[in-house]
Amino acid sequence: MFYEINDSMKAIQFEQVSGDRLAVGIVKSDELLEIGRIIGLDDDTMEASQKANPLFRTGVDVHENYTFAELRVINKDGHEDSLSLYILKNFILVVDIQDEDGSTVNSILQAIKKIPSNKMCEEKIICYFIDGLLSEGNMIAEKLRNELTEMEESIVKGSAKEAFNVELLGLKKKALKYVNYYDQIIDIAETLEENDNEILEEDNLIYISNLTNKVTRLRDDMNALSNIADHISDAYATFLDQKLNSTMKRFTIITTIFFPLTIIVGWYGMNFQNMPELAWKYGYLYVILLSVITILILSLMGRKNKWFK
Numbered sequence: 001m002f003y004e005i006n007d008s009m010k011a012i013q014f015e016q017v018s019g020d021r022l023a024v025g026i027v028k029s030d031e032l033l034e035i036g037r038i039i040g041l042d043d044d045t046m047e048a049s050q051k052a053n054p055l056f057r058t059g060v061d062v063h064e065n066y067t068f069a070e071l072r073v074i075n076k077d078g079h080e081d082s083l084s085l086y087i088l089k090n091f092i093l094v095v096d097i098q099d100e101d102g103s104t105v106n107s108i109l110q111a112i113k114k115i116p117s118n119k120m121c122e123e124k125i126i127c128y129f130i131d132g133l134l135s136e137g138n139m140i141a142e143k144l145r146n147e148l149t150e151m152e153e154s155i156v157k158g159s160a161k162e163a164f165n166v167e168l169l170g171l172k173k174k175a176l177k178y179v180n181y182y183d184q185i186i187d188i189a190e191t192l193e194e195n196d197n198e199i200l201e202e203d204n205l206i207y208i209s210n211l212t213n214k215v216t217r218l219r220d221d222m223n224a225l226s227n228i229a230d231h232i233s234d235a236y237a238t239f240l241d242q243k244l245n246s247t248m249k250r251f252t253i254i255t256t257i258f259f260p261l262t263i264i265v266g267w268y269g270m271n272f273q274n275m276p277e278l279a280w281k282y283g284y285l286y287v288i289l290l291s292v293i294t295i296l297i298l299s300l301m302g303r304k305n306k307w308f309k
Contacts, residue, residue, distance in 0.1 A: 001026045005120055009112050014038075017091060022122055024112065025093045026105055032095050039093075040065055041086060052082035052098040056180040060191040065089070067199060069188045073104045073133055074181050087192065089199050092125060107132040123204035126192065127211045130185060137218045140178065144225050147171055152232050155239050164236055172229035175222045182219035186212060257298045261291050 004012045005022040014035060017023045027035060029050050036046045045061055045068040053070050061068040066088040073081045081104040086093035096105050111128035112120075151168060154160045161167065189212040193205055200208070268277070268287060277283035 003109075003112070005112060005125070009109075019089050019091065022090045022120065022125075023092075024108065024125065025091070026096060026108065027093065028096050035093070036086075039088065039091075042068075045084075045086070049084040049095045049097060056177075056184040057187070060188050062191060062196050064197055065199075067192060067197060069191070071188070072181070072184065074178070075101075075103055076136055085188075087122070087126070087199060090122060092122060104133070121201065121204050121207075123200055123207045127207045130189070130211060131214070134182075134185070134215065134218060137178075137182075138221075141218065141221045141225065144171060144175060144222075145228075148225060148228050148232060152235065155232070155235050158239075160236060160239065165233070168229055168233055168236070172226055172233075175226040175229060178222045179219055179226065182215050182222065185215045186219060189215060253302060257295060257302065260294045260298070264291060264294070 002012050002014050002017055002023060002025045004010045004016070005024060012023070014025065017025065025035075032041075032046055032049055035041075042061075042063060045063075048068075048070060053072060056072050059070075066086050069085045069087075071083050071085055073083065075081060079100075080098075081100070082098040083104060084095040084097060086095070092108075094105065094108055099105050108125070108129045111132050112125055114128055115124050148171060151160075151164070151171075154164070189208055192200060193208045193212060195202065195205060264287065268275070277286060280286070
């Protein structure tokens with residue numbers, strides 16, 4: 001699919017693409033080789049566009065007549081798509097590498113429709129396209145922040161789940177995933193802003209600069225959420241330590257209260273010949289009462305000294 005962008009978006013054939021008029025092309029990987037040779041694309045970049053790259057930080061290649069970038073996109077449903085961008089003079093070529101539902105490729109068409117016809121330019125199309133991919137960035141960050149806040153509250157209330165660490169790790173991985181996603185776009189935007197091959201118009205680079213600033217803010221938000229996850233992990237570890245200390249304290253108190261009984265048992269278990277209690281009629285009852293009274297006295301002492309709090 002090729003479109004010429006003037007006062008409106010008009011479908012054209014590849015042969016009608018001219019460097020004098022702004023155009024956008026959307027092709028599949030297997031269509032790229034033939035088109036790429038005609039417009040002078042490097043073999044290495046065309047090879048890179050044949051399969052999806054599993055990494056976000058793929059870098060940007062600047063050539064004399066175009067700028068090449070691989071773009072891994074996180075969709076609204078969390079799935080990942082992959083595409084390549086070739087930015088030439090007055091021509092943007094989008095290579096659909098992996099886009100099962102067509103949502104990512106459709107974003108560039110929606111971007112073009114949003115731009116007023118009298119303000120159409122290549123730089124704006126790029127910005128509107130990428131901005132459309134990031135449309136839910138603030139909402140994702142807010143949702144993640146709320147989930148982290150709820151987890152922090154569960155620690156304070158002592159209602160943290162058994163799988164707390166697993167869930168927290170999942171949220172941190174999600175935040176770091178978006179950090180890499182945004183860093184990738186920042187790399188692309190900064191390279192375009194430098195405009196080393198002078199493909200873009202200097203007067204319009206302000207749009208690229210604004211895009212860089214926006215994505216940087218989104219990246220910083222996700223970095224902050226990742227740090228919050230680290231702090232919550234530390235707080236949870238402290239909570240577990242306090243819980244363990246509380247348990248050990250209870251065991252220590254119980255041991256302290258019942259330890260005198262061990263002395264009594266050891267004492268009367270010596271079986272000395274001259275222990276009058278052994279032959280005394282009430283000796284057994286005496287030892288029972290002695291044990292009960294000892295426990296009661298220590299329990300009262302513990303309550304008075306707040307051992308049980």
